[in-house]
Amino acid sequence: MSFIEWGALGQVLVAGLIVGAGIPALFALGLRLLAGTTTAPDARTAPAAGKDGGAPRTIAIARPTPARLAGAIACMGVVVGAIAYGLVFLVSGGH
Amino acid sequence: MDDVTETLLLALVVVTALAFDFTNGFHDTGNAMATSIATRALKPRTAVALSAVLNLVGAFLSLAVAATIAKGIVDAGVITLPVVLAGLVGGIVWNLITWLFGIPSSSSHALVGGMVGAVLAAVGTSGVLWEGVIAKVLVPALIAPVVAIAVAGLGTWLVARLTRGVPQDVTNRGFRWGQIGSASLVSLAHGTNDAQKSMGIILLALIAGGAVPADSGVPFWVILSCALAMAVGTYLGGWRVIRTLGKGLVEIDTRQGMAAETSSAAVILLSSHFGFSLSTTHVATGSVLGSGVGMPGAKVRWSVAGRMFVAWMVTLPAAGLVGALCHWLESAIGGTAGTLAVFALLVISSAAIWVASRRKPVDHTNVNEAWDEEKGASLEAVAATTGEAGGERVAPVPAVATASSVGPAVSAVGTVSTPAPSNQKVGA
Numbered sequence: 001m002s003f004i005e006w007g008a009l010g011q012v013l014v015a016g017l018i019v020g021a022g023i024p025a026l027f028a029l030g031l032r033l034l035a036g037t038t039t040a041p042d043a044r045t046a047p048a049a050g051k052d053g054g055a056p057r058t059i060a061i062a063r064p065t066p067a068r069l070a071g072a073i074a075c076m077g078v079v080v081g082a083i084a085y086g087l088v089f090l091v092s093g094g095h
Numbered sequence: 096m097d098d099v100t101e102t103l104l105l106a107l108v109v110v111t112a113l114a115f116d117f118t119n120g121f122h123d124t125g126n127a128m129a130t131s132i133a134t135r136a137l138k139p140r141t142a143v144a145l146s147a148v149l150n151l152v153g154a155f156l157s158l159a160v161a162a163t164i165a166k167g168i169v170d171a172g173v174i175t176l177p178v179v180l181a182g183l184v185g186g187i188v189w190n191l192i193t194w195l196f197g198i199p200s201s202s203s204h205a206l207v208g209g210m211v212g213a214v215l216a217a218v219g220t221s222g223v224l225w226e227g228v229i230a231k232v233l234v235p236a237l238i239a240p241v242v243a244i245a246v247a248g249l250g251t252w253l254v255a256r257l258t259r260g261v262p263q264d265v266t267n268r269g270f271r272w273g274q275i276g277s278a279s280l281v282s283l284a285h286g287t288n289d290a291q292k293s294m295g296i297i298l299l300a301l302i303a304g305g306a307v308p309a310d311s312g313v314p315f316w317v318i319l320s321c322a323l324a325m326a327v328g329t330y331l332g333g334w335r336v337i338r339t340l341g342k343g344l345v346e347i348d349t350r351q352g353m354a355a356e357t358s359s360a361a362v363i364l365l366s367s368h369f370g371f372s373l374s375t376t377h378v379a380t381g382s383v384l385g386s387g388v389g390m391p392g393a394k395v396r397w398s399v400a401g402r403m404f405v406a407w408m409v410t411l412p413a414a415g416l417v418g419a420l421c422h423w424l425e426s427a428i429g430g431t432a433g434t435l436a437v438f439a440l441l442v443i444s445s446a447a448i449w450v451a452s453r454r455k456p457v458d459h460t461n462v463n464e465a466w467d468e469e470k471g472a473s474l475e476a477v478a479a480t481t482g483e484a485g486g487e488r489v490a491p492v493p494a495v496a497t498a499s500s501v502g503p504a505v506s507a508v509g510t511v512s513t514p515a516p517s518n519q520k521v522g523a
Contacts, residue, residue, distance in 0.1 A: 024358075027353065
């Protein structure tokens, strides 16, 4: 018999790289989109601008633009979805 | 008289299985929570409490109990209650010894090792399926850290790239929550997986002892007591193991912690999904190492990691030796006295290891002290940090006495517990 089930090992490695490294990467991307690349320290103290269709680019980014916000929500959504799937997997006794 | 012996044996097996469950939780707290404690995403006590609750919940979540012990590793026909008792004692003693030295080692491998040793003592080599031992225990112990290092390494590298230029307080705030979330998933997975093992052992013992019918489900009191034993063990926290995992291998920040815990959760869940069972401990340790490999500029203490790999390879024979010795003792004395002697051996050696651990206690107050490779896991600063609480230490312990104190501690273990000579080599 073969001592290593290469097929199962390969699946674990590939899926592990996609999920295990992809989730933190998406999380990081989401945070980056929310934070802005060159956020000034006072970004949070600026009054909430609400939906004004795009923050001025010249100064510190007070709020993420709608596009960035949407991107961040998409990233975080995938992360939360993956966690939810993990929970369902555990509860369903798939282990 | 036979009835009395049987009942006593059954009761002792149940108690010992719960004790193993306790050491399992105790030993494995660090797998989920060490990084969160090291990065101060959670206070030490909050972390172990959270992990305990999730382990408790996890034990109730899924009740697909596999009523098998060491399936495919030992011949199922030779597993009797005395063998189970000896195997459990082997697993517990090895768990406690590795805890004493702060080494994260697999609780399931310790249990399997104890069972293999007990079976060897009971029926000889014919009772052990050696191919199963290699394919299901030894090879996964080599592969798990490699897979986890790759996954966590890539994850950490990506995170580091993507968050470059983002102020650290922003990443800390975000990744703190990500880290807590992913660590929680690891805790939950541990609860669902590992509490089931003890439930399975107790169920098998009850069936073998004729206390429940062969097709019985798991009685509720078994589920409850296993869940509680593991949760209490988790809450008490194997601080020595937590310290090694959180501070000994890599100095980690919240980004690395989040990447490591996500990698652990993903690899653990995926490996069980694809039927390629990997030890939680090995995966978690590999993930922490990977978070150091993937982080630009981070330093990994490979010497500490090397000691762990050695311990992982020794786990099976060492726990097996204890299991075999217990079984020999059990059958040499025979009957009720033999069973009681093995149980007494367990109690005495556990107490001795605990006493040895008190010489350099690690708890929630000093779990995050700076790691000093010269001293390894030892903590000279213990007197300073715990001195405020207790008045017993009148003067600082002289350096010479401290340095040599491990020796007597180990030999103290040796005088009461026969397996210690082999373990001395492991620890040294």
